[in-house]
Amino acid sequence: MSDSSDELPEAAVRRLDSGGFSSGLTVPDFAACLDLGLQPVGLVQGFCVMRWGWYGAGSGYMRGMNPYSYGSQPTGAYAETYRCPHGYVSAEHRMWGQNLEQTWVEEAWSDGYGSAYTRMLDEAKEAGAHGVIGVVDRVTNLADTGTTEFHFLGTAIKVEDGPPPAGGVPWTTYLAGQRLTKSIEAGFMPVAVVASMASVRVWAYCMTEYLMEGSRGWGGPTSPYEVEQVSKAHMAVRQLARKHVREQLSGDTLHGARVEVVKRELAQGDEVIDCTLRGNRMRRFKDFDVVPPPRPTVRLS
Amino acid sequence: MSGTAAIDARAEMLNGARSLATAASPSKARGVTSDLSIDEALLLHAAGWEPVDLVCGVAVVSVPVGVWTWGQGQISSASEAHNAAVKGASDQLKGECMKVHGHGVVGVRVEVEVRTHHIDVELIGTAVRPIDGGDHPASPFVSDLSARDFTLLKGAGWLPVGLAFGACFTYAPRRSAGDAMKQKTQNIELTNFTEAMYTARESAMERMQRSALDVGGQGVIGVKVTEGPMSFARHAVGFTAWGTAVRLVADAHQFVQPDVILPLDDVVVAFDAQSLRGE
Numbered sequence: 066m067s068d069s070s071d072e073l074p075e076a077a078v079r080r081l082d083s084g085g086f087s088s089g090l091t092v093p094d095f096a097a098c099l100d101l102g103l104q105p106v107g108l109v110q111g112f113c114v115m116r117w118g119w120y121g122a123g124s125g126y127m128r129g130m131n132p133y134s135y136g137s138q139p140t141g142a143y144a145e146t147y148r149c150p151h152g153y154v155s156a157e158h159r160m161w162g163q164n165l166e167q168t169w170v171e172e173a174w175s176d177g178y179g180s181a182y183t184r185m186l187d188e189a190k191e192a193g194a195h196g197v198i199g200v201v202d203r204v205t206n207l208a209d210t211g212t213t214e215f216h217f218l219g220t221a222i223k224v225e226d227g228p229p230p231a232g233g234v235p236w237t238t239y240l241a242g243q244r245l246t247k248s249i250e251a252g253f254m255p256v257a258v259v260a261s262m263a264s265v266r267v268w269a270y271c272m273t274e275y276l277m278e279g280s281r282g283w284g285g286p287t288s289p290y291e292v293e294q295v296s297k298a299h300m301a302v303r304q305l306a307r308k309h310v311r312e313q314l315s316g317d318t319l320h321g322a323r324v325e326v327v328k329r330e331l332a333q334g335d336e337v338i339d340c341t342l343r344g345n346r347m348r349r350f351k352d353f354d355v356v357p358p359p360r361p362t363v364r365l366s
Numbered sequence: 367m368s369g370t371a372a373i374d375a376r377a378e379m380l381n382g383a384r385s386l387a388t389a390a391s392p393s394k395a396r397g398v399t400s401d402l403s404i405d406e407a408l409l410l411h412a413a414g415w416e417p418v419d420l421v422c423g424v425a426v427v428s429v430p431v432g433v434w435t436w437g438q439g440q441i442s443s444a445s446e447a448h449n450a451a452v453k454g455a456s457d458q459l460k461g462e463c464m465k466v467h468g469h470g471v472v473g474v475r476v477e478v479e480v481r482t483h484h485i486d487v488e489l490i491g492t493a494v495r496p497i498d499g500g501d502h503p504a505s506p507f508v509s510d511l512s513a514r515d516f517t518l519l520k521g522a523g524w525l526p527v528g529l530a531f532g533a534c535f536t537y538a539p540r541r542s543a544g545d546a547m548k549q550k551t552q553n554i555e556l557t558n559f560t561e562a563m564y565t566a567r568e569s570a571m572e573r574m575q576r577s578a579l580d581v582g583g584q585g586v587i588g589v590k591v592t593e594g595p596m597s598f599a600r601h602a603v604g605f606t607a608w609g610t611a612v613r614l615v616a617d618a619h620q621f622v623q624p625d626v627i628l629p630l631d632d633v634v635v636a637f638d639a640q641s642l643r644g645e
Contacts, residue, residue, distance in 0.1 A: 227383035254382035276428035279483035289447035316393030350385035
């Protein structure tokens with residue numbers, strides 16, 4: 066399926082042209098939406114199912130062939146090498162290890178996420194919407210290994226007497242109801258939902274293997290010891306996710322960020338760490354007016 | 367939103383929509399990122415503070431081999447590993463906060479995972495600073511209080527100074543074979559476990575309080591505890607405690623005199639589009 070709105074499913078076009086509206090808003094959110102001068106025009110969705118690549122000789126999932134190269138890493142991607150302090154011990158001894166940013170995984174995730182998002186926007190554009198509020202996105206692994214589904218859902222709206230957004234691309238936000246109203250009152254206009262994913266693969270070297278697997282090995286410490294390679298990989302994956310999101314902000318603000326980290330432990334201290342960061346990109350359209358200091362209250366109910 | 371004048375939300379919405387009607391010029395300015403809700407951001411502004419950046423700290427510290435096997439007394443290596451992991455993550459968090467010129471970190475989410483061979487600690491929160499700049503502190507504070515609690519605490523004349531942490535792991539001593547046989551048909555207290563829990567609890571609480579004093583705090587608020595046998599070694603029990611160390615910065619505690627209210631409305635249903643999926 067392409068990103069073009071010409072290829073919206075026929076049923077979706079019929080539904081959006083029917084004249085009635087559908088929405089995912091609760092009653093209070095619907096009321097708040099009308100108070101803001103927003104008219105719901107339809108529940109819009111976007112899907113995309115992606116399959117990751119493969120492990121094996123020549124795959125981008127493999128580490129570099131030696132401690133001095135980083136395999137298929139593009140310039141600027143995160144990579145670090147750790148070298149064994151023992152010298153040659155045996156053929157099984159892990160004489161070097163690497164932390165590698167898996168840019169191909171990040172790109173595949175961005176493609177899937179971006180395609181589902183664009184398809185939701187296509188439906189919104191078809192309905193003549195100015196924005197999409199109350200966006201819910203979900204990324205789930207399907208039964209087949211290495212297959213992931215991206216799903217977007219939201220309520221397309223029109224701003225009464227409002228101009229269309231620049232380029233005809235509707236703005237989007239995870240917010241709806243009172244939270245959206247408060248943001249607008251505070252001078253923050255939603256621009257888009259933004260998300261990024263960073264993935265770092267840890268290829269453990271001997272010391273990391275000993276520490277993570279609990280084997281004494283050669284010169285393994287007998288007191289608590291920071292596992293530097295893994296700690297750095299964890300920090301790097303979070304920093305990369307923030308960097309990727311920051312690249313989408315163009316000086317705007319990210320509100321309500323949510324960070325999710327998933328790690329998959331493999332054998333011998335190896336692991337894959339994925340970090341996803343989502344939030345609302347907001348633009349200030351007026352100077353901030355400080356709210357009066359809140360009055361503390363105690364509820365009797 | 368000046369004073370208490372009513373805001374015309376519809377007019378503001380139109381202004382907002384107009385601001386997006388023309389394409390923004392590309393900017394290389396560093397945007398603010400935060401995991402605060404809009405309510406928290408507004409409250410923080412009302413208190414004269416603003417969010418700066420999302421910051422995090424992670425440390426993974428190994429637990430020496432064999433420490434979880436049967437033994438007696440405290441498992442000091444595991445406790446040390448835990449404290450080292452917390453300190454490492456906290457130092458990383460402070461480092462990131464200082465890099466973005468924050469004065470402290472609020473709403474810190476604490477995640478601790480105790481595994482057989484390593485202890486992982488992750489801290490993530492939003493760096494904040496006073497809107498008017500102010501003197502940069504020598505060391506930023508770290509607090510797991512929400513922005514709302516931070517505002518309330520500040521209004522009462524107190525400030526958070528750091529995260530106080532304490533952990534202790536200890537062995538539950540073996541019962542003798544005779545005791546085990548005798549107790550098999552009895553309803554009886556397992557004093558070995560009770561005593562182990564007491565030992566772990568007192569040591570962890572003491573360490574937490576000491577860490578609060580070390581960062582210049584007068585006390586700890588919002589203490590959370592986890593306790594129980596380790597999933598991978600049922601004969602060992604662990605107790606961890608953490609909270610925010612606070613210090614009085616005003617001359618005296620400012621009494622917050624709340625208004626008593628009796629709401630007449632029904633419970634507000636918060637927006638929850640997940641319900642569309644039947645979850």
